[in-house]
Amino acid sequence: MIQKNWSEKVNPAVRDLPPSGIRRFFDLVVETKGVISLGVGEPDFVTPWHIREACIYSLEKGYTMYTSNWGLLELREAVAADLEHTYNVKYNPRNEILITVGVSEALDLAMRVLLEPGDEVLMPEPSYVSYAPCATLAGGVPVFMPTGPENGFCISAEQVQASITPRTKVLLLCYPNNPTGAVMDRNELLKIAEVAVQNDLIVISDEIYGRLTYVGEHTCVASLPGMRDRTVLLNGFSKAYAMTGWRVGYAAGHSDIISAMTKIHQYSMLCTSITAQMAALEALKNGQPGMRRMVEHYNRRRHLVVQSFLDMGLPCFEPGGAFYAFPRISATGLNSEEFAEELLKQEQVALVPGNAFGQSGEGFVRVSYAASIDELGEAFRRMARFVRRCGIRPKVISAPVKISGGQSA
């Protein structure tokens, strides 16, 4: 009998999509024993107990039903109040905020609502692995704007302007950035906002790491002049409140766009789990002190991690946000994947090759410092041993690549 090739039945847009570089490396890691992982993009804290307790109590009270497609009104009101209090941007909780299944769903919805076939989406590179595939799946064309440590891993207004074509419709921003930890300087963001207004671009701003900003204050793009209505602000609870598995995010923006996103959401997801929404509500109501404590912990580890790379002789850009360091490893003579694979084999330390986040990430690795001080200490002892074997002399570099106001090298 002739075997049928069922992949022919799969939509070519999906079939031709390359698998995530992270996924491939993940398979290698699970086969290795005794691994210390610095490859995890999520907090090492369990969701604070008061949030878990509120969720348990909501179940006891019988909150087990669907919610409005938009999400619980009480949660949307709390999100609106939080955005107004933190960034001074006002949204109507009734038709300008949609509760989604994490920021991932919100991103997918925004792309599908905004893009028509061939529309171009500008995005910095390196950046989060799902941005380009989401744009492609929505029929769009990702256009990368390469960044490096010399410009603080930040795009500039000139770079945005130079990348615009008649097909450009969306500018995707993601600061603080995964994987580099770069934060965007407010002044540069103002200039980029001007370019967006002049060229009638919609900005999708993923602000999931906004609360995890250590250098200066996080600037919310929607708060800049002329940007509120042309920004789709995405945020969620995963990183700041250690709630990755709960899958609660939200999108805020002009009602025309958010209503359109809700249309797709109601036919696909219907609504976010009420249990998770109840937990998110508790996080917004009472989670600020716990969140601040976690941010303090990350900040202390951040210094330790950057210094450890400098001590072993690898240049390391000083991240201003998120919980990743992005050291340059090219001096070892290995490329990103070779470095990650050899380190895993020889010293059982897992981190993520930089090129998983786009070609601009080649020559770097992403190191998560969402790990305990003890784990970080042991991981760095092993890594230093490995780097010495690669012929790198310790302490040849004395200072991190500073971010001056988030921009310069």
Add this chain to the structure above:
Amino acid sequence: MDNTTREILELLEDNAKLTPDEIAVMLNIDAAEVRGMIKELENQKAILSYMTLINWEKMGEEKVSALIEVRITPQRDVGFDAVAERIYRFPEVRSMRLMSGTYDLAVFLEGRSMKEVSHFVSTKLATIEGVVSTTTHFVLKTYKQDGVIMEDGEEDRRLMISP
């Protein structure tokens, strides 16, 4: 107290193993400054001791703990302090606090057996002049001590690699 002092104290309270060099990097300040501040805090008796919390049960060690409620007669000028000192000086007493309510002192004892604890209460504690009565409660299980959950089931269940 300035912010740096508070941060140093919080870090050491959380993990006494941290070295001054590590603390210096974490707080982005000079290591010599950290060493000086810790020395000063020790001299001021703000830092009293560097403790390790051990779950002896895990090591198969038999220990018996008890909470003794003690009522005492206060004395002129010194109140409860003189009798309290006679009690807390015993090495068997692990901690002790003056309480409001139906009794005066909460005394936490540790011994190798119930017999040893009982013997201490009846022959040493209850016989002190000024001690009016004692009520002994033996500890059946310690769930949490000094902010640490003894049998914490919250392991790291994260995937090794994630986006």
